[in-house]
Amino acid sequence: MPEIKKTIMTCLGAAAMVIALGQPADAYMAAKNIILMISDGQGFNTVKATEYYSGTKAVYESFSVRGSMNTSSAGKLGSYVGKPYDSGQMWTNFNYQKSGATDSSSAATAMYSGVKIYDNQMNKTTTGADLTTFFEKVAGQGKATGAVSTVNFNHATPAAVVAKTTNRNDYNAITNQMIQSKLNVIMGAGHPLYDNDGQSVSVAADYGIVGSKANWDAMVSGANGRSFIEHKSQFEALANGTMIVDKVFGVAQVRDTLQDSRSGVPASSRNSSVPDLATMTKAALNVLDNDADGFAVMIEGGAVDWANHANNLQRAIDEEIDFNNAVQSVVDYLNAGTSGNDLSNTLLIVTADHECGALWGPETGVFNQVVDNGVGSLPGAAYNSGSHTNALVPFYAEGADAGLFLSYLTGSDPDMAAMYGIDAAFNWYIDNTDIFKVMDAANAAPVPIPASVLLLAPGFGGLLIMRRKWTNT
Numbered sequence: 001m002p003e004i005k006k007t008i009m010t011c012l013g014a015a016a017m018v019i020a021l022g023q024p025a026d027a028y029m030a031a032k033n034i035i036l037m038i039s040d041g042q043g044f045n046t047v048k049a050t051e052y053y054s055g056t057k058a059v060y061e062s063f064s065v066r067g068s069m070n071t072s073s074a075g076k077l078g079s080y081v082g083k084p085y086d087s088g089q090m091w092t093n094f095n096y097q098k099s100g101a102t103d104s105s106s107a108a109t110a111m112y113s114g115v116k117i118y119d120n121q122m123n124k125t126t127t128g129a130d131l132t133t134f135f136e137k138v139a140g141q142g143k144a145t146g147a148v149s150t151v152n153f154n155h156a157t158p159a160a161v162v163a164k165t166t167n168r169n170d171y172n173a174i175t176n177q178m179i180q181s182k183l184n185v186i187m188g189a190g191h192p193l194y195d196n197d198g199q200s201v202s203v204a205a206d207y208g209i210v211g212s213k214a215n216w217d218a219m220v221s222g223a224n225g226r227s228f229i230e231h232k233s234q235f236e237a238l239a240n241g242t243m244i245v246d247k248v249f250g251v252a253q254v255r256d257t258l259q260d261s262r263s264g265v266p267a268s269s270r271n272s273s274v275p276d277l278a279t280m281t282k283a284a285l286n287v288l289d290n291d292a293d294g295f296a297v298m299i300e301g302g303a304v305d306w307a308n309h310a311n312n313l314q315r316a317i318d319e320e321i322d323f324n325n326a327v328q329s330v331v332d333y334l335n336a337g338t339s340g341n342d343l344s345n346t347l348l349i350v351t352a353d354h355e356c357g358a359l360w361g362p363e364t365g366v367f368n369q370v371v372d373n374g375v376g377s378l379p380g381a382a383y384n385s386g387s388h389t390n391a392l393v394p395f396y397a398e399g400a401d402a403g404l405f406l407s408y409l410t411g412s413d414p415d416m417a418a419m420y421g422i423d424a425a426f427n428w429y430i431d432n433t434d435i436f437k438v439m440d441a442a443n444a445a446p447v448p449i450p451a452s453v454l455l456l457a458p459g460f461g462g463l464l465i466m467r468r469k470w471t472n473t
């Protein structure tokens with residue numbers, strides 16, 4: 001009986017919190033700002049391995065709304081048909097997770113435009129029609145928008161914020177579309193005059209990385225009103241407020257990614273001439289918050305995926321720590337009420353586009369949990385794939401309208417928590433297209449609280465919602 005009583009109390013508390021999130025009691029007010037942060041290729045075991053190695057839980061692990069997310073796409077044209085996550089297959093067939101998984105381009109489209117499309121395409125329906133992304137929509141409403149990544153600014157996840165193409169590798173068209181777009185902030189790697197160690201290669205510049213020299217010249221000369229920056233000190237000046245601009249194109253002095261593709265052993269010292277993602281994030285927020293109408297931005301830890309593809313756990317953890325620091329910088333920004341922006345008017349979502357590497361515990365080929373070997377020691381873990389998987393990924397939300405996610409938690413996998421050794425909240429999952437739906441609903445005002453949320457809250461809430469005070473630790 002005490003157990004039951006405790007559960008009921010928890011549920012009542014959860015329902016009360018859901019109402020509190022949607023002030024006034026019968027409607028959600030519009031979120032002025034929306035910040036979507038994506039750790040590309042991050043699975044539950046990426047989060048766990050990083051937590052063990054660093055000895056610190058990422059700030060988002062304490063967010064009030066937590067759950068899992070299905071990442072399936074429409075499939076790959078001429079190859080396979082995308083199928084939603086199947087928990088029955090997942091836990092009875094180890095190889096199920098390894099075939100028919102989405103790529104980052106279709107996954108980004110699902111989250112930004114709410115439609116499942118073919119892999120390797122970007123904001124094009126399966127019948128070839130252009131999709132309008134959430135970011136383009138709010139830009140049309142007068143809000144500032146941005147795309148920030150630790151990898152090439154024109155790689156799938158940041159590019160899909162605005163670009164539309166049937167070929168995600170068409171860097172010429174993608175870069176041109178980004179230049180012509182309304183984006184106030186574009187930041188990432190992808191500098192044609194530097195190598196992956198941040199060394200100048202100007203005599204052998206490869207403009208293919210930005211599609212063409214014409215694109216590069218347009219970027220550098222400030223096309224479409226964006227200030228071009230490339231020096232670490234310039235990113236830092238934006239981050240600390242000593243440089244003020246309303247539109248910026250920032251390309252760090254490195255080729256493919258800030259750190260992950262540098263030469264040397266996995267733990268070799270980091271490239272020192274480029275900013276980290278937290279600095280880029282602060283710089284981006286300081287540009288975007290000049291717009292009194294609000295902003296929407298996607299910020300990506302892009303190389304977690306690359307390290308996972310390479311089955312390089314040390315670098316995957318390094319990249320995830322860099323991402324986690326960026327999320328912390330956003331939380332610090334909001335907790336400080338910077339430029340009038342805080343949790344009451346900003347929705348913060350942290351998720352992944354898909355898992356990569358089938359990372360599990362040290363025994364390969366079977367489901368076993370990652371082993372904690374102490375702070376600073378690589379955890380006991382093994383990769384079982386060099387590519388993306390169908391595994392559910394975690395999502396976390398906090399701030400304005402985060403409670404909207406409750407009405408989308410419609411799938412369940414009762415084995416998730418036990419298999420990974422995680423909170424039971426993650427047994428419930430949304431679809432990746434629901435990220436778009438929630439962002440879109442949060443942007444519109446006012447939104448009545450769906451009856452389903454209040455009905456579901458006692459059922460989901462006891463598992464899902466734990467209101468905790470954030471700390472900076």
Ligand SMILES: [Zn+2]
Nearest residue numbers: 041305309356
């Ligand atoms: Zn990948």
